[in-house]
Amino acid sequence: MDSNVNPLAVILVYFDSKGDRLLYRYPYQTLGQEVATEEQRKYRKRNPFAVVQTDDLLQTTATATNSTSSGQLQGFADEVLSALFAVKPQLCNQKFELKLNDVRFVSHPTLIPHKEQRPSNASKQQMLINIVFALHAQASYSIVKCYHELSKRLGLALKFEEQRSGYLTEQTGQMARTHDEQSQEQKPLEQTFELIAERCSLAQALKSIFHDLCTTGLLSTSLNHNLTLCFCLPAKAHQLHKKGSMVDPETIARCLRALKPYHGMLLLVDFAELLDCVPPTGARMLWQLVDAYNPLISLQSMASNADLSIEHVYKLVSHLVYWAKATIIYPLCETNVYVIAPDAPLHTKSHLVEKFSARFAGMSLFEVISDFSLPTSIGHLTTPLQQPARQGILAQMVLWMLQHHLLMQLHTYVQFMPNDDDDEFADSASCTAQRHSDADELDDQIEDNLHGGSVFSVSSQPLPVPSIGLTIGQRRTISENHSSLASASDNIVVQASSSHKSNFSMTASLSTDNCDSLDSMEDEQKLKELLLVFTDADRAAIRRIPASLNVDDLSLLVKLYQMGYFKSEHHLEEIMYFENLRRSQLLQLLDKFRDVLIIYETEDPAIASMYNNK
Incomplete structure (x- = not known):
């Protein structure tokens, strides 16, 4: 997998009115040339007057020796590569891709005008620069796309530097002169490329780019000591x-x-x-x-x-x-729930074991992470008696394990799923028909108000974030105080709802004993109006729940239902943020309507998708 990400070679091809030339390539081992020379010798032995066919030689050599042996490009003569990549102007300034045997070549050939030329002669005095990356043929579409983008950026950067200072003309001229000098002295081609890398900063940049792609996938290369090219190969960098x-x-x-x-x-x-x-x-x-x-x-x-x-x-x-x-x-x-990631590298020889011990002296990675064998919140691992320093260390260890993808967070999702019990439905329907006999006689004005959303016009504001200066223990104490207050008020609500035996709302029953009061009639109208958003079967299931007689509880349920939060697509944290709700409010609502709401815990699919790809 990793070898398919790494490039086999980077090749620089130049073409102008004087012809095409492969000026530089890296790595520059001559193994491919030696194979080709040996093949040519075989042809010469057969017939000293025979002409060697380059195409046949290319196919025969590549097939016999494997073009990607040892992770390097082999079996392709420089003259062949130069002829292939010195493309016509019609193919410039767009993606160029060519597959030969088990090698895929990708580039973005760029036409660049010479700096000294006049605009009137621009169409005649252009040079072509083509920076080609040789890849494994099995490289995925995404990887090929990234290398094409890199070739395109390099071409644009060189075009900019050529127009600014004539950089490309200078570098290509120096490379060509080095080739001519070494050719006259009959020096090996490998030595020629080494000398070019010493003399030309462009060759040094291409060499550095190749090594960065093979090691980290992260580039920050300077061209002509002026322009910085930043590039990332995600498939390599995230590994x-x-x-x-x-x-x-x-x-x-x-x-x-x-x-x-x-x-x-x-x-x-x-x-x-x-x-x-x-x-x-x-x-x-x-x-x-x-x-x-x-x-x-x-x-x-x-x-x-x-x-x-x-x-x-x-x-x-x-x-x-x-x-x-x-x-x-x-x-x-503290409310975040974590569990050990299914693909966490936790074998005994994992390098993370020593790395964790070096970061947290005296602590064992296996001992700490065992607390998350089952889904566990940070709050369950802390107590009010713990020192703030101990709680801070726990937070740092959780962050460290998240950085190394040892833990994954689970979020709570909600699905609306009412009970379809026929017997219970029949009993409830008879009671409901008696208590809500006028449900089908709502006037058009109430329906208009319902569809207009007047009942649910609640503004949503972002939740305030606790002060960073507070310790985890202080925030937990504050949270517990809020929770205890909410719990006490919830007991009152449940008591009132359970003792309420009429068809009036809790608010009406607490305010007056007169069942025909104006407030109770208004609440009854609101309840009927709210329930209209559900189907008959769902409405009957909700009516069996005592909390459905509370206007506030039912209003919140309907609001979240209409907003689509009960379709297993939004976790609690998202609902809390966008609807400006406290966790205690939301958890109380889910508990009251647990007969029609099912909750489950799983990853956030958007975040998890980045770490479940192999």
Whole structure:
């Protein structure tokens, strides 16, 4: 898999009015040339007057010796490659792809006018530059697309430098002169390429690009000491953090399209390794984001702290994720539920075991991660009696395990699924028919108000983010205080609902004992209006639930139902953010209507898609 990502060679072909020439290639081992020479000797022995057919030689040599032996390009003479890639002008400035045997060549040939020429002669005095990457034929479409993009960027960069200072004319001229000098002295071609790499900065840049592609997949190359070319090969770069994974640009794009303000960011590298992924012009904005970086807060909060728009933060975070410098998470908090990733490299000889011990002295990776053998929240692993330092260490260990893809977060999703019990439905229907005899006699005005959404005109504001300065223990204490208050009020609601034996709402029964009061009649009208959004069977199932007699509870249920939150497509954190709800409010609602709402825990598919590709 990894070999299909690495290039076999990079080739520089030049063509102008004087003809075509392969000026440089790397690696420049002459094994391919030696094979070709040996084949030519065989032909000479058969018939000293026979003309060697280049096409036959190409096919015979490649088939016999395998063009990609030992991960290097073999069996292709430079004259053949030069003739193949010095394409006609009609094929320039677009993708060029050619498959020969088990090798795929991809490039973006570019026409570049000479700097000294006049505009009137531009059509006659152009030179073609073609930077070709030789790949394994089995390379995926995404990998081929990335190499084509790199060839295109190199061509544009050289075009810019040629128009600015005549850089390309100077470099190609120096390469050609070196070839001529070495040819007269009958020096080996390998020695010629080595000398070119010493003399020409363009050859040095191509050599450096090849090595970077084979090692990290991350490029930050300077051309002519003026223009910095930054490029990332995701399929290679993301393997630095998780070996064996195949993350293509399309997968990353799907993840980033699902980015929301409530998401967070987790850096995978040190701050010092961030600048090589952006040109110098973009460094200032990146450092603004880095200064506000905190895995405990959302992207929206980071944007506010960095004085950047959320759109700019999205672009910066997307860039860091593409370059394998960061990953998307939900901000770390005590309610987050984690479990061991199914493909976590936790064998006894894993390099992560020693790496974890070096990072957290006296701690065992297996002992710590065993707490997450079953889905567990951070809050379950902490107690109020623990020192804040201990809680902080636990948070750091969780972040470390997330950085190395040992843990995955589980989110709670909700599915609306009412009970279809016929007997229970019949009993409930008879009671409901008696208590709601006028359900089918609602006037047109109520229906108009319902469809107009007047009942559900609730504004949604983002949830406030807790202060970063608070420790995890302090935030937990605050959360528990809120939870205890909510729990106490919930007991009152349940008591009132269970003791309520009429068809009036809880609010009406608490405010007055008069069943014909105006408030109770208004509440009854609201309940009927709210229930109209459900089908008859679903309406009957909901009526069996005591909480359905509470206008506030039923209003919230209907609102979330109509917004599509109960289709297993939105997790609780997303609902909380967009509907400005506290977790305690949402959990109480799910508990009250648990007969028609089913919850389950799973990964966020947008984030998980990046780490489940092999």
